[in-house]
Amino acid sequence: MAETLHLWRNARIAACDAAMARFAPGALLTRGPRIEWVGAERDLPAGCRPDESHDLGGAWVTPGLIDCHTHLVFAGTRAGEYAERLLGRSYQEIARAGGGILSSMRAVRAASEQQLFDESLPRLESLLAEGVTTVEIKSGYGLTLKDEAKMLRVARSLARALPVTVTTTLLAAHAVPPEYAGRPDAYIDEVAAEWLPTLHSEGLVDAVDIFCENVGFSVKQAEKLFASAARLGVPVKMHAEQLSNLGGSLLAARHGALSCDHLEYATAAEAQALAGAGTVAVLLPVAFFCLAQEHEPPVAALRSAGTGIAIATDCNPGSAPGSSLLLAMSMATRLFGLTCEEALAGATRHAARALGMQEERGTLAAGKAADFIVWRIGELEELGYWSGFNPCRSVVKAGRLVS
Ligand code: NIG
Ligand code: FE
Numbered sequence: 464m465a466e467t468l469h470l471w472r473n474a475r476i477a478a479c480d481a482a483m484a485r486f487a488p489g490a491l492l493t494r495g496p497r498i499e500w501v502g503a504e505r506d507l508p509a510g511c512r513p514d515e516s517h518d519l520g521g522a523w524v525t526p527g528l529i530d531c532h533t534h535l536v537f538a539g540t541r542a543g544e545y546a547e548r549l550l551g552r553s554y555q556e557i558a559r560a561g562g563g564i565l566s567s568m569r570a571v572r573a574a575s576e577q578q579l580f581d582e583s584l585p586r587l588e589s590l591l592a593e594g595v596t597t598v599e600i601k602s603g604y605g606l607t608l609k610d611e612a613k614m615l616r617v618a619r620s621l622a623r624a625l626p627v628t629v630t631t632t633l634l635a636a637h638a639v640p641p642e643y644a645g646r647p648d649a650y651i652d653e654v655a656a657e658w659l660p661t662l663h664s665e666g667l668v669d670a671v672d673i674f675c676e677n678v679g680f681s682v683k684q685a686e687k688l689f690a691s692a693a694r695l696g697v698p699v700k701m702h703a704e705q706l707s708n709l710g711g712s713l714l715a716a717r718h719g720a721l722s723c724d725h726l727e728y729a730t731a732a733e734a735q736a737l738a739g740a741g742t743v744a745v746l747l748p749v750a751f752f753c754l755a756q757e758h759e760p761p762v763a764a765l766r767s768a769g770t771g772i773a774i775a776t777d778c779n780p781g782s783a784p785g786s787s788l789l790l791a792m793s794m795a796t797r798l799f800g801l802t803c804e805e806a807l808a809g810a811t812r813h814a815a816r817a818l819g820m821q822e823e824r825g826t827l828a829a830g831k832a833a834d835f836i837v838w839r840i841g842e843l844e845e846l847g848y849w850s851g852f853n854p855c856r857s858v859v860k861a862g863r864l865v866s
Contacts, residue, residue, distance in 0.1 A: 466495030470513035479811040493833035496861035527596025527834030529814035532775035539570035564638040571604040594836035603634030615667035626860035636673035655691035675711030704728040716740035722817035731764035738768035743817040747777035748794035774809035793850040803847030833862035
């Protein structure tokens with residue numbers, strides 16, 4: 464049976480493509496889960512006979528937002544550590560004393576798969592409610608083969624529970640687990656040679672990530688992991704230059720990483736290398752804010768190098784306890800100096816590239832997924848302006864109105 468043709472008309476459309484094209488009044492034609500046509504209403508294909516027509520009353524429409532960096536599957540919180548940080552203890556000190564990521568690890572290991580799912584679901588619901596239709600979810604709080612698999616399976620089940628596309632990233636290289644204390648090289652060898660191939664063969668891994676940092680792993684260790692990923696054809700990503708500069712981003716660029724994330728301490732030369740490799744710079748302003756960081760990412764250098772800049776929540780219990788991409792976009796404008804338009808492109812087109820999904824998502828164009836958002840806003844710049852208010856009116860996922 465032919466799929467139903469829907470016309471969504473009388474909209475102000477922000478395609479979020481490279482030209483940031485706008486159509487007003489604009490229209491979209493969707494057939495099943497795909498966009499068939501998008502443009503100005505007066506250019507609608509002659510003789511088009513939609514099965515259903517929806518008048519959007521002049522509302523703004525953008526692609527479904529994409530949160531390309533989250534750790535949203537976790538158990539418990541680290542509110543106690545936050546209180547300590549407010550009193551002056553640093554994130555690194557807490558990590559070195561066995562708290563931080565390892566404290567979330569203990570909570571995740573102790574949680575059943577069902578508990579982990581139940582605790583994580585509201586965070587994904589919160590993203591969906593504000594127009595996020597694609598989310599990347601990392602593992603990295605299990606740190607055993609069994610517990611990393613558990614986290615990744617929960618990420619997959621969340622995608623079945625809600626109308627959100629989920630991509631999974633193996634971040635076993637997040638911290639050295641107690642079983643390997645003092646033996647980080649042995650741990651990376653195990654992850655690279657055993658865990659990654661095993662979890663990949665189970666269909667649980669869409670990409671691999673590593674926390675390259677003075678409290679994380681070295682560039683050399685990242686190289687080992689990336690070599691194993693390359694053998695399996697798994698794309699790579701990296702947490703780099705967040706708290707110090709280790710030069711991980713240059714390795715990420717050499718390996719053609721999908722994205723390099725954080726980058727507060729990145730240099731202009733590194734921005735250039737990322738641009739040359741087509742690696743997206745993912746900025747995470749909520750982590751910057753919650754860690755009270757002062758060293759800003761090199762936005763001017765990223766811009767002049769032409770590096771794609773994406774914005775994500777980094778939703779995690781330690782450095783970014785929150786689940787609002789709209790807030791992250793607003794923080795990216797105020798804290799990092801992005802324009803509202805750059806923040807919107809960062810949560811759509813560039814975020815899609817950071818996940819290797821630029822062919823299917825991130826812009827409104829014929830052939831792409833019919834994921835789009837109808838907003839209750841007067842000006843497009845309100846996306847990037849509201850700081851703790853959700854103007855999402857409806858979500859269309861794969862051609863279906865889901866909220
Ligand atoms: O992106 N930097 C490493 N990962 C997270 C923090 C994780 C945590 O503290 O639990 C981040 O900031
Ligand atoms: Fe992160």
